[in-house]
Amino acid sequence: MRLIEHKKEFRKALIEWYLREKRDLPWRRTSDPYSIWVSEVMLQQTRVDTVIPYYERFLSKFPTLADLAKAPEEEVLKMWEGLGYYSRGRNLQAGVREVVELYGSEIPQNRQEISKLKGVGPYTAGAVLSIAFGVPEHAVDGNVMRVMSRLLLIEEDIAIPKTKKIFESVIMELIDKKDPSSFNQGLMELGATICTPNPKCLLCPVRDFCEAFHEGRQHELPVKSKKTKMKTVPMQVFAIRNLQGKWLMKQRPEKGLLANMWDFPMIENDMNDVEDVVRIHFGMNVEHQKPLIDFKHIFSHLTWDMTSYVALTDEDAPEGYMFFSPEEVDGLPKAVPMQKIWTEAKRKEEKNSSE
DNA sequence: AAATCGGGGAG
DNA sequence: CTCCCAGATTT
Incomplete structure (x- = not known):
């Protein structure tokens, strides 16, 4: 018919x-x-x-x-x-x-x-x-x-x-x-x-x-050509806490990937020593840095290969960054990769304080 | 027309 | 792994 x-x-x-x-x-x-x-x-x-x-x-x-x-x-x-x-x-x-x-x-x-x-x-x-x-x-x-x-x-x-x-x-x-x-x-x-x-x-x-x-x-059917070449970008993320228990974050630009969402300080993978990376890219000194969580996050057109750390600082926030209390961090809109790191950071804090 | 823009579920 | 999902916007 x-x-x-x-x-x-x-x-x-x-x-x-x-x-x-x-x-x-x-x-x-x-x-x-x-x-x-x-x-x-x-x-x-x-x-x-x-x-x-x-x-x-x-x-x-x-x-x-x-x-x-x-x-x-x-x-x-x-x-x-x-x-x-x-x-x-x-x-x-x-x-x-x-x-x-x-x-x-x-x-x-x-x-x-x-x-x-x-x-x-x-x-x-x-x-x-x-x-x-x-x-x-x-x-x-x-x-x-x-x-x-x-x-x-x-x-x-x-x-x-x-x-x-x-x-x-x-x-x-x-x-x-x-x-x-x-x-x-x-x-x-x-x-x-x-x-x-x-x-x-x-x-x-x-x-x-x-x-x-x-x-x-x-x-x-249907016929669909489409083949995408995906690239992988290694990223380093630093969850940095100050002596008042506040965390350093920055809002992403209003255009582009994850526009206006909030990030912990992050950069494309730098092969230098971790403390040097933070000093070079964010202009601040940190100590007690420890590995946090590693994972891949897959977008439609690219993959972030994430390596994250927690660290402590007694300095002020660099230009463009701000410190937030844990409650404030909870309230900020964050994409899944940052949510994952934040959840892990809180879990680790909890674990440390109970020891 | 092609690239960009998230995240997750299914096979 | 790959595909693709009740697509729109920008380049």
Whole structure:
């Protein structure tokens, strides 16, 4: 049965399956457009199971558009801590502030305007429009490209940006105008649970419409070129405590990797003696340095090979750095590598004081 | 078009 | 290990 000649039957099969089998997820229990927006941003390149607790905490802290708009940016970052892609959090708040200031706190209900909001790209625009407002717009993510590449035997390389336009066009031809929300979510649900990279075709509600299944080629799709060369950067990190029990930290730049997050003093691996490294790079003298924890932290495009130390100083903070009490350090937004080092530093302090 | 931007789960 | 996840932004 050719999908393109049986659109109505396809929509019916997909939507009925979705309404019957859909997972019970927090953002499917609300019709609040702001909440749905938050969920869509958190779900960018992030698994459902990872997002759920973040979604709950975030909306408890910022229940409405107005709450998020007026919050200090550092509180937003703190709520995003550990979720990754931290610019999403800052962009979401910027977008929310635009809605408050430019649109009278009403999220725009057309693609042209909603796409102007910070952090709202082609996917998120279509997702919020279709799910929150019932507007028949495409929401093409990785799931949808995988599902549609199989259903229609589309062999274009999905690693190339312009290939996505093909899928967006296809969805606009196929979408159910009466229930675009269930149609779009149905495709994503299918990609997440059945039409996975290793597909469970025998359970598929629309396999009769699937050209790849018909040809037995579902495992060949989608075609994706993409190969990344990852580099490894050796890093040395120093958790430095002063005589008042405060710890030395520095905020990262507002642009680039882990923007605005807080670090212990760190540098690319220097082969000099540890005390010399600290004196040369941070201009301070430390003593009693001891190894803390070594580990690798893998980003999308690079790996940090971490070596960390604890040390003691009686000097003032160098330019750009500040000392913080343990409670203050807890409250600062830190990426996972620093969290790991901080946890280990506290554990070691605890152990020393009990001896 | 390609690179950048996190972190984790699955095979 | 590799892949990839309800992608957006910058270069």
